[in-house]
Amino acid sequence: MSATKQLKDLDYSVLQQCMHCGMCLPTCPTYVSTKRERNSPRGRIALMRAVADGNLEVGQELADEMNYCLGCLACTTACPAGVDYTTMFETARAETEANPNIGTTKRRLLRFLLLDKVFLYPNRLQFLGHLLRIYQQTGLDEFVRALKLPYLLGKSIGRLEPQAPRMNREFSDECIDTWEHPPEGVARRGKVGVLSGCVQSLAFSDVNRDTVDVLLHNGWSVFTPKSQSCCGSIHAHNGAPGLALKTGENLMNQFEREFFSLDAIITNAGGCGSHLKHYHSLMGTEKARQWDQKVKDIHEFLVETGFEIPGSRGGEKHRLTYHESCHLCHGQGIKQAPREILDALPDCERIELPNSDTCCGSAGIYNVLQPEESARVLDRKLESIKTTGAECVVTSNPGCHLQIQGGLNSLGLPITVDQPVSLLAKAYRESFS
Ligand code: SF4
Ligand code: SF4
Known part of the structure; x- marks a missing residue:
């Protein structure tokens, strides 16, 4: 998608794919919440088509509806006509965001600061991560919260402050070397790159470390x-394709010198992976096409190439259940591989989660921008989790991890949250300790 594309520029066949059958309706979280046609995929597609046909102005009505959509893509999995909702959704968001008459000054300023001034620059993001780490690790956050000081900066800041992700003691750059090689005695199979992510690199560097350890254990040298x-997924999903293009190119350049020697480039975050595999549609270059082919989700890569099954430690089995990240299952079509990894863990019993592929309400920054609907969607997820009797919910996306953990904590439920690759790394460490 180019930086200037609008709904009326889309190939018309994309806009008329919908045959109005309604099979997507029960899978759409916002339709389930309101039972209103306009809050369903079919309703949104009708709005977007009306804009493309020149029957509806691009205005607040379209913006509100597109902002209310979680972008979870459950509709694309359910749709028998193969509707390309992602392209329409991202185009509509970009078109509404580019319109200066839509939205408030505060929202535009916040969006500008986040998308243009922070997420575009890894060093600035790291600097903010360092400040947040000091704030959290000195206990200043609890003190400030107890005095309700964040509310002095506004109601929304007061509500959001406790939801800030907890920074790791070490960031990815501090705990992972640029090149690491399998230990002695492990047969070398090749070389892979690892995408450490932006927020993931600060708040889930332990998951990145686990990812590298699992790859090393299975014979891969890691760059x-x-x-x-x-x-750039945050930019693409929030209507800033030009910035998505820029960040994507910056990232590709960082892998350039090793690109042809790498067998794969591994991502462990469902939301990022879904975007990282579609750089060609964003950039249209041969380099991007080769990049798309090389990007693999960690679960898909391990199952495709084979991984060592860890040995049992004996004792009672841990009951766990698996919540699917929307952009892993609906965006990338990866459903079975994480389950295969979990089923290979010798001391765990996996209980299937009802509606495991339904959104948890995190959806990038949706939980920040649409807190009420996000909470409704999360409540339904937590009800499903409770029915399983699991001690641990496993998921593979940082946003889902934080959202579900926050929900479980607020209910005081003693259920932990973890990720498949971390459980596998833990099982390897325990097998060999
Ligand atoms: S992306 Fe999700 S929330 Fe949006 S229309 Fe599709 S199913 Fe509904
Ligand atoms: S399932 Fe597909 S074709 Fe049917 S209404 Fe939904 S988007 Fe349209």
């Missing part, structure tokens, strides 16, 4: 460039 650029 992880420092200070990696954001992949």
Whole structure:
């Protein structure tokens, strides 16, 4: 998608794919919440088509509806006509965001600061991560919260402050070397790159470390460039394709010198992976096409290439359940591989989660921008989790991890949240300790 594309520029066949059958309706979280046609995929597609046909102005009505959509893509999996909702959705968001008459000054300023001034620059993001780490690790956050000081900066800041992701003691750049090689005695199989992510690199560097350890254990040499650029998914999903293009190119450049020697480039975040595999549609270059072919989700890569099954430690089995990240299952079509990894863990019993592929309400920054609907969607997810009796919910996206953890904590439920690759790394460490 180019930086200037609008709904009326889309190939018309994309806009008329919908045959109005309604099979997507029960899978759409916002339709389930309101039972209103306009809040369904079919309703949104009708709005977008009306804009393309010149029957509806691009205005607040379209913006509100597109902002209310979680972008979870459950509709694309359910749709028998193969509707390309992603292209329409991202185009509509870009078109509404580019319109200066839509939205408030405060929202535009916040968006400008986040998308243009922070997520575009890995060093600035790291600097903010360092400040947040000091704020959290000195206990200043609890003190400030107890005095309700964030509310002095506004109601929304007061509500959001406790939701800030907890920074790791070490960021990815501090705990992962640029090149790491399998330990002695492990047969070498090749070389892979690892995408450390932006927020993932600061708040889930332990998951990145686990990813590298699992790859090393299975014979892969790992290349992880420092200070990696954001992949641009936050820009693409929030109507800033020009910035998505820029961040994507920056990231590709960081892998350039090793690109042809790498067998794959590994991502462990469902939301990023879905975007990282579609750089060609964003950039249209041969280099981007080769990049798309090389990007693999960690679960898909391990199952495709084979991984060592860890040995059992004996004792009672841990009951766990798996929540699917929307952009892993609907965006990338990867459903079975994470389950295969979990089923290979010797001391765990996996209980299937009802509606495991339904959104948890995190959806990038949706939980920040649409807190009420996000909470409704999360409540339904937590109800499903409770029915399983699991001790641990496993998921593979940082946003889902934080959202579900926050929900479980607020209910005081003693259920932990973890990621498949971390459980596998833990099982390897325990097998060999
Ligand atoms: S992306 Fe999700 S929330 Fe949006 S229309 Fe599709 S199913 Fe509904
Ligand atoms: S399932 Fe597909 S074709 Fe049917 S209404 Fe939904 S988007 Fe349209």
